[in-house]
Amino acid sequence: MEPKQIFKQHLAQTSLFPSALEIFSANGSIITDIYAKEYIDLVAGFSVNNTGHCHPAVTRAISRQLEKYLHVTVYGEWVQQPQCHYARLLIQNLPEKLNSVFFANSGTEAIEGAIKLAKKYTKRPSIVCCRNSYHGSTAGSLSIIGRDEYKMPFRPLIPGAKTISFNCIDELNAIRSDTAAVIIEPVQGEQGVIVADPAFLHELRKRCNQYGALLIYDEVQTGFFRTGTFFTFHASGLVPDILVAGKAMGAGMPLAGFFASNQIMNVLSQNPPFSHISTFGGHPLSCAAGFAGLTVLLETISPHYIQKKADLFRNNLVHPLIKEIRNSGLLMAVDLDDQQLVRPAIENALKNGVIIESFLFNKTSFRITPSLLISDDEILSSASLLKKTLNKL
Template sequence: MNNRQLFLQHLAQTTDFPLMIEVEKAEGIYLFGPKGEKYIDLISGIGVSNVGHRHPKVLEAIQTQLDKYMHLMVYGEYVQSPQTELAKAICNTLPSTLDNVYLVNSGSEAVEGALKLAKRHTGKRNLISCVNAYHGSSHGALSVGGNEIFKRAYRPLLPGVSNIRYGVLEDLALIDNETAAVIMETIQGEAGIRVATKDYFKALREKCDETGTLLILDEIQCGFGRTGKFWAFEHFEIVPDMIVCAKGMGGGMPIGAFIANKEVMGAFKNNPLLGHITTFGGHPVSAAASIATIEILQKESLIDQVESKANLIKSLLVHPKIKGIRNKGLMMAVEFGSFDELKPIIDRAIELGVITDWFLFCDDSMRIAPPLTITEDEIRESCSIILQAIKEVSGDLK
């Protein structure tokens, strides 16, 4: 059997209609197929490849670490320099109140750890998340998700979870003295790139302080430079009690983290000890790749270029079929009239060599989240192809 047949026969499927793009190699913003196909990855593997595919400095860091050691021991027992150096590098990007990093394997695991920590530290059991939030697919992460379509088949989930509307000030009244934590995407991703106001976040911070509630900001998609600042919460002049991150932090390697202050994180050490355990969390090869990713973002000034690149995309993607573009930096949603209108455009763009997508909870909008390394010429090429797809699908070939 060929690879496509093996994929369908032996790999567990998540839908009846996978994209079935076969990839032989990736480099920069491009994916290459076995028959010479070439695609621009305009979604970065869903927000992962912030520094592009196979960045030379990431590959060098991986190879250097491979020559030393790989997995040695479950997380938290041995002193391993990739872990300690990464934790320091992350903390150097953050306010001093966020000084303790727990390294895990993925965004979902980071969310699981953060929810456990909030309950353990506060002694409370209730959690609040947002309507149309997405925090992952594991049991606890799904529990604080905000869309019933994805949850109903797996109930009962965690008890004590309530939803508020993202960005709606009056809903903050639901946060009370029995709330252990509010978990919220700083920028809502799967809802179609929704951005709350600075005043909203300040009111949220005040309400959490009043009620002794921990504020957990989910920066799994929006962190590591995606919005034009290293962390998206920097746009809103507040500091959370915890951050969860993953995706763009590993340069293409699997890694995640939840971050708090040392006192809060200390709740995992006693009653019971080993309050959170991960075998492969902070894998030294992934940690080395993450250190390199941070250095690339900072030394190549990629974050400083985000806003101008986003503005270029917005200036180029102009067509009557496009109803508007929502964005925070290079986290973008291009709105069309409906999913039925959008889906053929996405399909045709892929055929023409540009990979885009839609959003789980916003299927009338096209996801654009390119590697931050994308050049202006590559942006122009990508947008030209998208416009060509729109014209072909709509029958407007002028």
């Protein structure tokens, strides 16, 4: 049986229309299929491969760690150098109040940990979230996403979630004395790159302070320089109480985490101990890869660098069918004039050698989230191929 047949018959499917691209290799911004056809990857594993596929610094770090040890025990029990070195590098580049990290395997897991941490620290039951937000697909994270159609088949979910409108200051009165935390994406990714208004964020921080609620930033998709700064909150100056990271955190390996102060984080270690545990969280291979990847980004990326790359896309993606391009750095949504064109655009772009993808909630846009190290020539080539694709729709 061929791999494609196995994929369709024996791997659980997540949609009725997988592209089923048969991968042979991936390097930088280029993916090669089993027929030796090359594709310019403008998705980067959904904002995972910010340093590109198989960056040599990352693969070297993995190889070195492979020779020492793989999994040795559950997270939080033994001193493992890859975890410690990566934690130090991360925290050196974060505000002082975010000086403790709990490593997880995925963004959804990190969201679950952040919710538990907020509830245990505040001893309060309620979490306020925003309409059209996406925080994951497990029961806890699903309870606080902002789209009912994704919740409905799995009800009842975790009680205590209150939903408010994104960027609506008037609805911040939902934050009250029973609120453990407010969770927000500073840029709503799956809604098609909708950026939080600075005035809304300022009032949100003020209201959380007033009622003693914790502010959680979900930067799973926006972190690691995707929007220009290390995390999006760095540009605003408003610091969350809990920060959630994932996707690019492992530079292509499974890794995520949530950050808080030692004072807040310490509640997970007592009353009872082991309040939140993970077998594979902070896997040494993932931490070694993440350390190498972040080192590359810190040496290479600046807000000006990201803006220049984003502008190159915007200036060269001009077409009658493109209604609007929204972006926060290299998190980009290309809005088409007709939502019926989005799926054909994605499928035909693939045939033309360019990988783009859809958004979960926004049906009129396709996503561009390339490697942050994509070359100018690759941007120009992919833009030309995308316009060729749109010409034939």
